[in-house]
Amino acid sequence: MSKKNHQELQDKFGENLRKIRDQKGLSLRAVAANCDLDDSNISKIENGKLNIQLSTIIELGKGLGIDPRDLLNF
Amino acid sequence: MSKKNHQELQDKFGENLRKIRDQKGLSLRAVAANCDLDDSNISKIENGKLNIQLSTIIELGKGLGIDPRDLLNF
DNA sequence: AATTTTGCGGTCATATATTACCGCAATTCA
DNA sequence: TGAATTGCGGTAATATATGACCGCAAAATT
Numbered sequence: 001m002s003k004k005n006h007q008e009l010q011d012k013f014g015e016n017l018r019k020i021r022d023q024k025g026l027s028l029r030a031v032a033a034n035c036d037l038d039d040s041n042i043s044k045i046e047n048g049k050l051n052i053q054l055s056t057i058i059e060l061g062k063g064l065g066i067d068p069r070d071l072l073n074f
Numbered sequence: 075m076s077k078k079n080h081q082e083l084q085d086k087f088g089e090n091l092r093k094i095r096d097q098k099g100l101s102l103r104a105v106a107a108n109c110d111l112d113d114s115n116i117s118k119i120e121n122g123k124l125n126i127q128l129s130t131i132i133e134l135g136k137g138l139g140i141d142p143r144d145l146l147n148f
Numbered sequence: 149a150a151t152t153t154t155g156c157g158g159t160c161a162t163a164t165a166t167t168a169c170c171g172c173a174a175t176t177c178a
Numbered sequence: 179t180g181a182a183t184t185g186c187g188g189t190a191a192t193a194t195a196t197g198a199c200c201g202c203a204a205a206a207t208t
Contacts (some may be wrong), residue, residue, distance in 0.1 A: 004110070004196095006129040013128060027184060036078070038168065043186050050165065053125045053195080054087060055080040057146075069143040072131075078166095101154060112197060117156050124195065127165080 011048035016074045018046045020064060035063035085122035090148045092120045095136055109137030 002064050021031060032039040044050050045060075052060075061068030095105060106113040111133050118124050119134075126134075135142030 004129070009129055009132060028186085029184075038166080039184090040169085040186065040188090041166070047186080051127045051129050051195095053127050053165065054131065055078070055083055055125050056165080057128065057131075058083060069146045072143045072146070086195065102156085103154075110197095112199085113154090114156065114158090114199085115196065118195095121156080125165095130195080 005046065006051050010051055012043075012074045013052075013071065014046040014048040017042075017060065017071060020066065020070065021046075024064060026064065031060075031063040033063075034065070035059040037063060080123065080125050084119075084125055087126075087145065088120040088122040089099045091134065091145060094116075094140065094144065095120075098138060100138065104138040105134075107137075108139070109133040111137060 004037075007073060021028075021068065028039040028042050031037070031042055041050070042060070045052055045056075057068050057071055085113055095102075102113040104117050105116055107110070111130065115124070116134070116137075119126055119130075131142050134145060
């Protein structure tokens with residue numbers, strides 16, 4: 001049970017991701033083109049809908065051309 | 075399709091996790107006591123058996139008393 | 149030597165991430 | 179204004195992470 005609440009965490013991660021993507025001026029599809037992720041999923045991540053896996057964090061870093069650790073700056 | 079290979083990533087993450095835990099001189103059960111994770115799962119993570127989620131990375135940081143970003147230093 | 153701690157492998161149920169799509173409404177661009 | 183881009187929600191199938199356990203063999207402690 002323990003319907004764990006990761007919503008806030010996911011929200012913060014998503015906000016940060018969007019901020020970084022916006023700063024780089026990249027579209028969802030552009031990021032997706034640089035890594036092994038679907039653009040609609042990246043959208044879901046930005047909107048706090050997913051508690052993503054380690055490999056996905058790494059892929060996002062690749063897609064954005066940044067250090068994955070920057071995605072945890074929040 | 076695309077039997078994605080995250081093994082190397084998981085291995086590196088696990089190694090780093092163990093290194094940090096050893097430096098802190100904490101047992102698996104001690105880390106687990108400080109966060110919401112099962113000690114046997116932490117063992118599995120250290121042995122590269124899991125592609126853990128964002129929330130788990132955060133929990134590990136809590137359990138070890140470190141910045142979660144340190145877990146991605148590899 | 150007896151007791152405790154530790155790492156770890158295994159299990160089963162449940163939740164959820166991921167893939168690989170589709171299509172739309174709104175925005176941007178030529 | 180017509181065409182392309184963009185963000186995003188939805189879906190169905192599949193894979194996998196997690197929680198909560200158990201118990202063991204070896205190491206450490208007393």
